[in-house]
Amino acid sequence: MIMRNLWIKLIASAVLSSGYLLILWLILHPRTSEEYRDHYLTRTSDCWYAAPSGTPADPSDTIDFSGIPDREACRFLRYGWASATQRGSEARLTTLTLRIPFKPGVTAIQLEFSQPPVHAEEADISLVGGSNRPTVHVGPQPQPEVTIPVDTSSVNDNQWLFQFVVDDGSASKVHQTNLDPGVRHIALKAIHYLR
């Protein structure tokens, strides 16, 4: 009886050890969705895009953020943007990212902004990756529009990635990561694919 108990404990210990080793392996090799990886593991997105099953359809040539739910906007507005309002989606942080799905034949992306009503803000927008990495500057006009040339060399994972650095005029901007939540900020109103 004692020997039988001993064998049971021995086998149970072996099973448990193997199970824990398996879990350790799973911890080191998570098998998550792309969205989970961006949101929780690499922290390159601060929202959650609920992609429909299969490949999501190509977006239309104009994406208007003033009338789009958060869950859908997150396909494009990956990091640092607030929920969309009629003005579009406001900057929440000083550094933001925008992801635009690749569409064949597109030569430039036009971004349309709304400035805050009381003070104007400026932003530098740069295309990430590729041989041609243009940077454009958003000036203080009330309804600024900027056009950024794109090509296939900058397509990564079937998308173009843009980085924004917003200057709201505050003196401490060097160390600032959160924009003042009490005031309005520059907002991205729409994206247009240009051919």
Next chain:
Amino acid sequence: MLMSLNRFTHPLAAFGKTVTRNSVYLVALLLLALKFVLVLTAASMAGGVEDALCHWDCKWYLGIINHGYDVEPSSTPGMDQANWAFFPLYPAISAIAARLTGFPGFWSGTLVSFVCAVGITIVSIFYRIETRPTSRLGNWVIFLVLYPFGLYFLFVYSESIYGFLLLLLLYKFERQAQAGTVISAGLLAATRPTGVLSFPFVTLALFYRLYQSLRAGLDARTTLHSVINQIFLFLLMPLGLALFLLYLFYLVGDPLAFAHVEIAWGRELHNPLKQIWWGLNLNDFGAALHGESGVFDALIALFGLGVAGWLAKRRHWLESWMLAVTILLAFSAGRNSIVRFTFANPVFMLGVGDFIDWIKPLSIRLLLALMALIVQAYLLEGWFHNSNFLR
């Protein structure tokens, strides 16, 4: 003979006479039931029991009890809304209770909390008899009922089951019941992340026990038996936690989803001592009533650590360890809920109970009891109105 064994010789201070141990349990449970009924009555008069009692984490637990764990978070930018950070034992038992009784999620959760509060009462009396044989149990029973933060044991929070399992762990450890200790530690770790903090201490105790038996010069067969037994117990301990990790992998593909969602909430681990020092330097004591004061939270953490030190001085090592590391781990991830993690911790209550027991004049004890009653009513009122301080 049986009668004499059953007789408990410590006087119940409130009654001033020798009573049986069963009477102590009976009085304690009657008082707890009375408190439960009073809380429910007050809640029903404050706009409905569920609306008045279910705030903060209760909503999360209700979500898990009723619908299980989320497959994905909601999408509000900068605000992660997934319930993976909540460990499964409490919602799982509550969901089973809901199935068995047909109660709605809130009431099954409340039932589980109340049953565990009964468990806290009984095990804590057992434990105090074991570890503090000269203490007055009457004081402890009254303290348990009047202790203001004991209110959490009646809410749909994991406080009650965690408290019960922690006391069970302490009791089994004190009795040197190895299997009971390991199972309690395992269940504790399936209740809350801080339950894992019992593992190092229990592991040390298991292998020290093995070392002792090996030194005793046993024959080869008994030695082999001891080694395999201790290894088996050691491996059994994290089973509950491991099953939760496996479930998270099945659900979202990441066994550490519970930790990653906490990090996305801004609860990253930092040096807790630096965090406490930073809190002390905030100079925002005025915000304490809104639950936003860093100084206040840091002082509470220090107070809790002081009680842990006091318990260590009295050689209650496991108690001291569990209280200190719980506070430090909680504070390292941010000062949210430090009031609850400290004051509703049964080990903290044991320490404060020792202090109450040390006070001799009846008039001071009565004054403290009155104050506790008033504070309890104040906290309950605050809870009804969603007070940030209590979350």
